[in-house]
Amino acid sequence: MELKKEYDVIVVGAGPGGCHCAKLLAEKGLTVLLIDRAQEIGVPKETGEGLSKRAERNLGIKIPDYCIAQFIDGAWIYAPNGKRVEICYEGSEGYILEMKRFVKWLACEASLAGAKVMARSFAYDVVKDNDFVSGVRFRFMGNPYEVRSKVVVAADGVESLIAKRAGLDTSCSPVLVDSGFQYEMCNVELEDEHKIEIFVGNEIAPRGYVWIFPKGRKTANVGIGISGANNVTTAKELLDRFILQRENLRKGSIVEVNGGCIPVGGFLKNMVTNGLVTIGDAAHQVNPLHGGGIAEAMYAASIAARAIEKCFEKNDFSAGALQEYNAMWWKERGEKLKMVEKGRELVEKLNDEQLNQLAEVLQGEDIEKIVHGDIAKLIKVLVKFGIKQLVK
Numbered sequence: 001m002e003l004k005k006e007y008d009v010i011v012v013g014a015g016p017g018g019c020h021c022a023k024l025l026a027e028k029g030l031t032v033l034l035i036d037r038a039q040e041i042g043v044p045k046e047t048g049e050g051l052s053k054r055a056e057r058n059l060g061i062k063i064p065d066y067c068i069a070q071f072i073d074g075a076w077i078y079a080p081n082g083k084r085v086e087i088c089y090e091g092s093e094g095y096i097l098e099m100k101r102f103v104k105w106l107a108c109e110a111s112l113a114g115a116k117v118m119a120r121s122f123a124y125d126v127v128k129d130n131d132f133v134s135g136v137r138f139r140f141m142g143n144p145y146e147v148r149s150k151v152v153v154a155a156d157g158v159e160s161l162i163a164k165r166a167g168l169d170t171s172c173s174p175v176l177v178d179s180g181f182q183y184e185m186c187n188v189e190l191e192d193e194h195k196i197e198i199f200v201g202n203e204i205a206p207r208g209y210v211w212i213f214p215k216g217r218k219t220a221n222v223g224i225g226i227s228g229a230n231n232v233t234t235a236k237e238l239l240d241r242f243i244l245q246r247e248n249l250r251k252g253s254i255v256e257v258n259g260g261c262i263p264v265g266g267f268l269k270n271m272v273t274n275g276l277v278t279i280g281d282a283a284h285q286v287n288p289l290h291g292g293g294i295a296e297a298m299y300a301a302s303i304a305a306r307a308i309e310k311c312f313e314k315n316d317f318s319a320g321a322l323q324e325y326n327a328m329w330w331k332e333r334g335e336k337l338k339m340v341e342k343g344r345e346l347v348e349k350l351n352d353e354q355l356n357q358l359a360e361v362l363q364g365e366d367i368e369k370i371v372h373g374d375i376a377k378l379i380k381v382l383v384k385f386g387i388k389q390l391v392k
Contacts, residue, residue: 003116006148007033009308010136011115011155012123012162014041017280017297018155019106020059024305026113030312033147034110035121035138037156042103046260047294048182048213048221049102050196052094055295059302067102068095069215073194077367079359080201080352087364096196096213096221097294121145126152126165126276132317133166133275150317151308152276155297158261160282168273172284174228176266178208178291181235182223184256189248190214199242200355206232207348208291210242212249222249225262225291227348235259264288265341267334272322277304285333288341289371296333303328336373343375346382 011022014036022034038044049069056063072094075087111117120141127135127146135148154162158177163170190212197212204210207227214220224239236259243249263284271278279285280297287296307325311317350358358381366377 003118003145003147004031004033006135007031007116008149008312009033009151009153010035010147010149011153012036012136012138013155013157013160013280013282014038014103014107014117014119015155015157015280015297016103016106016294017285017301018153019103019110020061020298021153021155021279021301021305022115022117023106023110023113024302025308026110026115028305028309028312029114030309032110032115033149034107034115034117035123035136035140036107036119037122039120040100040104041107041117041119042100045099045256045258046180047099047258048211048223048292049097049099049215050094050213050292051097051294052089054094055298056095059295059298063095063097063102064105067098067105069098069219070096071194072096072196072214075196075198075364077198077200077359077364079356080204081356081359083356083359085359085362085364085367087368096215098215123156123162124165126162128166131274133273136162150275151311151322153304153308154276154278154282155280155301156282158263158281158284160278163276163278163282166273166276168270168276168278170268170271170278170282170284172263172266176264176284177228178225178262178264179228179235180223180225180258180260180262180291181239182221182258183239183243183254184215184219184258185222185249185252186217186219186255188218188220188222188252190218190220201352202355203352204242205238210239218252219255222252223258228261262286262291262293264291264344267337267341269326269330271326271329272319274319274322275317277308277322277325279304285329285337287371288337288344289347296337299333300329303332339373339375340371343370343373343378346375346378 008030208225286293
């Protein structure tokens, strides 16, 4: 295996963000090394696997058919009393992906663009010279390596080890980290295999929701995300209870089990230091309301790649030069996500009766706007219900 002693950029973490960033930088003619600790890139999956066609268009990618499990044309959201609100995704439909295939495809796209990709490579430390991150130390199948670079991209997940080793504070309050648990189930009965289903309620999922994401052939991801501050019961216990209460699910079989942490806020004002930038879950770049992180990680990757390219043009890889990534991300994504976080903070204060009231007056298009950062409608409804204290 050929491995250089130095690359222009080293990307740590071959998730959607890391792979996309590596590809974009390699396409600019930079030498790129992309490493991931997993034995197989894309495994295990830690997501419900949903992605909108809008995100696909905005990212400028074309997902191959073999990476798509199911086409989605809408969603049903259920209030605690069972009231159903429908969202029609006309013009912004989406997919339930086969995540393992999708991420491996992204890694192969990075490789075809010129990046060197290495699985089973555990990055445990950074190399520093005069307060600059100048490389990474990692083990490939147990053998130690030290490779130098001008820039390191930390895309290694929540509580990023590489960012920490670089001295960057990416800590997230436990209150802002949800606990996620999911089964991939088969032999389940679904009313419409092209609709995702969302169930909310403080008894069902405290500060979160249960989801059913259909994958076709009577197969679906059935999962839950709840507040990490919940110490009464676990996400698994709540999900098992939900499944047992539903005849269309309880006879199904479990073919895969997934779990993980989901940051739902606490966006970093600073995501850079000398010679390093942080993207994706490592920078808490997740939609705080629905917890989706695939598109956000890839958006951040695109922004980071643009900022890094400019640093190479100036031959300046200092924190000051890399600050442009902070500025661009906050302008293009951060401010909108901060509004979504405020919306989530309002919703999590509602009791089940109030959630039922919301379901009576909110339309599907209202909910879609709220998810994307427009909380004006939500505030108007809350004021109408006479619970003004929540919107102060």
